[in-house]
Amino acid sequence: MNMSRTERSRERLVVVGGDAAGMSAASQARRLRGPDELEIVAFERSHFTSYSACGIPYWVGGDVPERDRLIARSPEEHRARDIDLRMRTEVVEIDVEGRRVHARELDTGATYWTPYDKLVIATGARPIRPDLPGVDAPGVHGVQNLDDGQALLDTLAATEGRRAVVVGAGYIGVEMAEALINLGYEVTVVNRGKEPMSTLDPDMGRLVHRAMEGLGITMVDDAEVTKFLTGDDGRVRAVATDDAEYPADVVVLGIGVRPETELARAAGLPVGDHGGLLTDLSMRVRGHDDIWAGGDCVEVLDLVSGRERHIPLGTHANKHGQVIGANVGGGYATFPGVVGTAVSKVCDLEIARTGLREKDARRxxxxxxxxxxxxxxxxxxxxxxxxxxxxxxxxxxxxxLLGVQIVGREGAGKRVDIAAVALTAGMTVEQMTALDLGYAPPFSPVWDPVLVAARKAVTAVRSDA
Amino acid sequence: MNMSRTERSRERLVVVGGDAAGMSAASQARRLRGPDELEIVAFERSHFTSYSACGIPYWVGGDVPERDRLIARSPEEHRARDIDLRMRTEVVEIDVEGRRVHARELDTGATYWTPYDKLVIATGARPIRPDLPGVDAPGVHGVQNLDDGQALLDTLAATEGRRAVVVGAGYIGVEMAEALINLGYEVTVVNRGKEPMSTLDPDMGRLVHRAMEGLGITMVDDAEVTKFLTGDDGRVRAVATDDAEYPADVVVLGIGVRPETELARAAGLPVGDHGGLLTDLSMRVRGHDDIWAGGDCVEVLDLVSGRERHIPLGTHANKHGQVIGANVGGGYATFPGVVGTAVSKVCDLEIARTGLREKDARRxxxxxxxxxxxxxxxxxxxxxxxxxxxxxxxxxxxxxLLGVQIVGREGAGKRVDIAAVALTAGMTVEQMTALDLGYAPPFSPVWDPVLVAARKAVTAVRSDA
Structure with a gap:
């Protein structure tokens, strides 16, 4: 190939993974450096870029009428911004020494090496699929990406039975329970924990348990799934635990995800206790000046406990991408860490948490x-x-302040933001009692519930002293 | 009177004003010191204690079915807690030197002096009534207390016409506009300012103007009321400005309030530029060791501008009462100040603000x-x-961060709390962009609107540097 001098003097950014973190990084870098200065090549192995995985339960449940609404930016839109986006192309090896990646086109099988000056790893997370008999039977579905969502919808359309079992009672589990009950299914949630929502303390999880039962969902806690039973047609017909069998026309797995870091591990990049890549505050992979990582494949610093955690969440992935893009583009930004805020909804039940649970604090x-x-x-x-x-x-x-958990109805969930900001600022509960929060009868009691809790916490701290 | 030694050795707390601040102070003091240690005498000139004045528009509008729902604690409930509550009794003089107050029973005309060891002034605020022809005509109503609310409801019940004019477009004005439109009135809001909600910058007030018009409310801005025209029956029939007349079967005044501090001024207590009592951080009246003041009759420190303001709001009054009660009761608490947070609602429009407007910042x-x-x-x-x-x-x-204003629909108002906490913590907009706020599709876009604003503000700060 005959490259002009200009061509060769351009820096080359390679992005591995075309979802929130990777494409935010690419877009932000492009905003700061035009195509004359920076060439951007992005690899994505699926059919989709920049989509909202968090939206899948609402698409399945019918609240979001069509898949494409979940796509924030299509491959064509990225290409229109001078990003050389290669879809259905998987990066199978990173050669850190040689500063190049090995790519494979999934549809043709063709492979090739591509050099990089700067590399962004945004490989995301993969769903945990329990290694149990029957897990691959038709009718058992994960809901990690848009293809999964479509497959589940196809199953629902083709199945007459109305019994759904959701395995796992974390965010995805409870959201899928809502989606399925909205579609008119009899929903059973089978959960390994003592209570649903293990991101809450059990006493708060208990409230979720009760409220979900109140919504007509059958809650089976403290139950380990042992196998997926199939019928004569090979399709799933029940979920078995040690104690019981739960008939199922469709099964949804909502067990959680793990960082997708095999590629990075193989390349010798540093991975933490939770399996995620380790970065510095600029989201640069530790010990590697020209490699960044962000999104569901990294670990993040929990500002309250001072420890690394793995928190797969679109809002973090977008922030990571923004920070990486700024730094790659010659600007400066950092991602200081998280306080562990999360909100969720099952029908009209709102569930929120931030900071540490009791067991996190002890640990x-x-x-x-x-x-x-x-x-x-x-x-x-x-x-x-x-x-x-x-x-x-x-x-x-x-x-x-160390943490706040909220379970309630409309207006409960986003109140956790008050505590999220207070945690970030390192406030005491006594300082919080003086917070000037929005008050009017349609919005809050004269003492906002968060302030009522802070006042009680002040009394508890004092009487404990 | 034959007093036992115990009786005489008790301290005596006198509270002037039996609404939020006064009765919170009394209750909190009682919690900390029993009747053997502290005698509490409270004077209230109206028929009611501890009621929510903020709730009056919703009672008038029919959202709250009966007046007594607005009463948090009745006189009897206070008395049951050993508070000697004297209703319909006005304090007409404070003798600071002699440590006593002069009280007058409104129903009998009887007067007497009562000594105090500690005094709490919680006299509230009084509505501004413009000194204009016709302002006292039947059909012209303020909505400051429960008696006002009842009088307005009586007028509405007795009046066939359905044309209502609200004078003033602040919180009370817009809330009363909602109440009246919910009752099926044709509502006109006549407002002196360029836009409604002068607690917002005019560009944001413009959005409120448009949205209120969209709700079918006639908005007349930049208009000074000159008189209230009356009919042959003496009742109000129209509101006149320099330019026009607005036919009215009922008129509601929502012009605002002033601190009720005549009593305190007469006693030589320090009053600030806005007419409110000046206190230290423990809510003690400046220069007076045994006199506290709180609620709508005091000025508060604005933590962002470093200046005193008058902000009549139930949530502050309750905090003041709590702080005063703790200090009077032998504990310790302070009220550090406010950031100026307020939320309001007109039908499904939510309006919120915190911190400084452009003109506040300039000032x-x-x-x-x-x-x-x-x-x-x-x-x-x-x-x-x-x-x-x-x-x-x-x-x-x-x-x-200096201030945030939000105008939107459901979910907009309480988002201002994020900014209220950030202001209190003295955060920069760059720090805010990293805030770990609750994210899930039913609660927020992947970048919360407050974070989107913070990102844009970061860019503006940088390009201005």
């Missing part, structure tokens, strides 16, 4: 007080005032 | 950048995703 060597209060989303006399339970953890003696 | 000597963004309350593809406009002010060079 981090922190002593704490924990309080729980009941309040309402609006002034008690205002129509639609809905009950809300707030649990708050504060450090012993110092009174520093 | 405080701050230079700033201002940005405005459009986003949605939920992921764009999720049902019910509603548009939201967020305006953000950040200090020039430092990038410190």
């Amino acid at each position: 981090a060597g922190l002593q704490f007080v924990a309080v729980t209060i009941e309040s309402t989303s609006r002034a008690g006399y205002y129509p639609g005032a809905a009950p809300m339970t707030v649990k708050m953890l504060a450090e012993r003696r110092t009174g520093r | 405080a000597g701050l230079q700033f950048v201002a940005v405005t963004i459009e986003s949605t309350s939920r992921a764009g593809y999720y049902p019910g995703a509603a548009p939201m406009t967020v305006k953000m002010l950040a200090e020039r060079r430092t990038g410190r």
Whole structure:
């Protein structure tokens, strides 16, 4: 190939993975450096770029009418911004020494090496599929990507039976339970934990259990799935645990995900205890000046416990991409870490958490007080005032806020943001009692529920001192 | 009177005003010190204690079915907690030197002096009634207390005409406009300002103007009321401005309130530029060791501008009461100040603000950048995703957050709390872009609207540098 001098003097950025983190990084880098300065090549092994995996339960449940609504930016839109996007092409090896990646076109089988000056690894996460008999039977579905979602919808359309079993009661599990109950299925959620939503303390998870039962969902906690039973047609017909069998016309796996880092491990890049790539604050892979990583394949610093965690979440992936793109593009940005905020919804139940659970605090060597209060989303006399339970953890003696969990109805979930900002700022619960939060009867009681919890936590810290 | 030694050795707390601040102070003091240690005498000139004035528009509009729902604690409930509550009794003089107050029973005309060891002044605010012809005509109503609310309801019940004019377009004005439109009235809001909601910058107030018009409310801005025209029966029949007359079967005044501090002024207590009592951080009246003040009759420190403001709001009054009660009761608490957070609702329109407007920032000597963004309350593809406009002010060079204004639909209002906490913590807009806020499609786009605004503000701060 005959390259002009200009051509050869361009830097080359290679992005592995075309979803939120990778394509945000590519787009942000492009914004800062035009095609004359920076060539951008991105590899994506699926049919889709920049889609909202978090939206899949709502598409399956019918709240989102069509798949393409979940796609923030199509391959064509990326290409129109001078990003050389190679779809259905998997990177199968990274040669760190030689600064090149080995790519394979999935449809043709052709392979080739591509050099890079800078590399972004955004390979995401892969769903955990339990190694159990029958897990590959027709009718057993994961819901990690858009292809999974379509396959599940096809199964639902082709199946007459209305019994659905969801395995796992984390975010995906409870959201899929909502999707299926909205579609008119009898839904059973089989969950290994003592209570659903193990991202909450069990006492708060108990509230979710009760509320989901109230919605007509059968909750089976503390149950280990042992196999997926199939019928004469080979299709799944039940989910078995040690104790029981749960008849199923369709099974959805919502067990969680692991960082997709085999490629990075094979290349000798550093991986942490949770299997995610380790980066510095600029999202550069530790020890590698020209390799960045972000999204569901990395571990992030938990600012409250001071430990690394793996938190696959689109909002983090987008921030990572933004930070990587700024740095690759010659700007400067950092991702300081997370406080572990998450919200979820099952029908009209809102579930939120931020910071540390009791067991996280213990593991981090922190002593704490924990309080729980009941309040309402609006002034008690205002129509639609809905009950809300707030649990708050504060450090012993110092009174520093450590975590908040909220279970309630409309208006409960996003209240966790108050605590997320307070955690980030390192506030004490006493400082929180003076927070000037928005008050009017349609929005809050005169003491916002988060402030009611903070007041009780102050009393607990004092009487513990 | 024959007093036992115990009786005489008790301290005596006198509370002037039996609404939120006064009765919170009394209750909190009682919690900390029993009747053997502290005698509590409280004077209230109306028929009610501890009621939610903020709830009156919703009672008038029919959302709250009966008046008593607005009463958090009745006189009897206070008395059951050993508070000697004297209703319909007005304090007409404070003798600071002699440590006593002069009380008058409104129903009997009897007067008497009562000594105090500690005094709490919680006299609230009084509505501004313009000194204009016809302002006292039947059919012209304020809505400051429960008696006002009942009088307005009586007028509405007795009046056949369906034309209502609201004078003033602040919180009370817009809330009363909602109440009246919900009752089926033709509503006109006549407002002195260029736009409604002068607590917002005019560009954001413009959005409120448009949205209220969209709800069928006639908005007349930039109009000074000159008189209230009356009919042959003496009742109000129209509101006149320099330019026009607006026919009215009922008129509601929502012009605002002033601190009720005549009593305190007469006693030589310090009053600030806005007419409110001046206190220290423990809510003690400046220069007076044994006199506290709180609620709508005091000025509060604005933590962003460093200046005193008058912000009559139930949530502050309750916090003041709590702080006063703790200090009077032998504990320790402070009220550090406010950031000026407020939320309001007109039908499905949510309006929120915190921190400084452009003119506040200028007045405080701050230079700033201002940005405005459009986003949605939920992921764009999720049902019910509603548009939201967020305006953000950040200090020039430092990038410190100075203020946020939000106008949108469901889910817009309480998002202001994110900014309220960030302001309290003194965060920069760059720090805010990394905030770990709750994300899931039913709750937020992948970048929360507040973060979208923060990102734009970062760019503005940088390009201004």
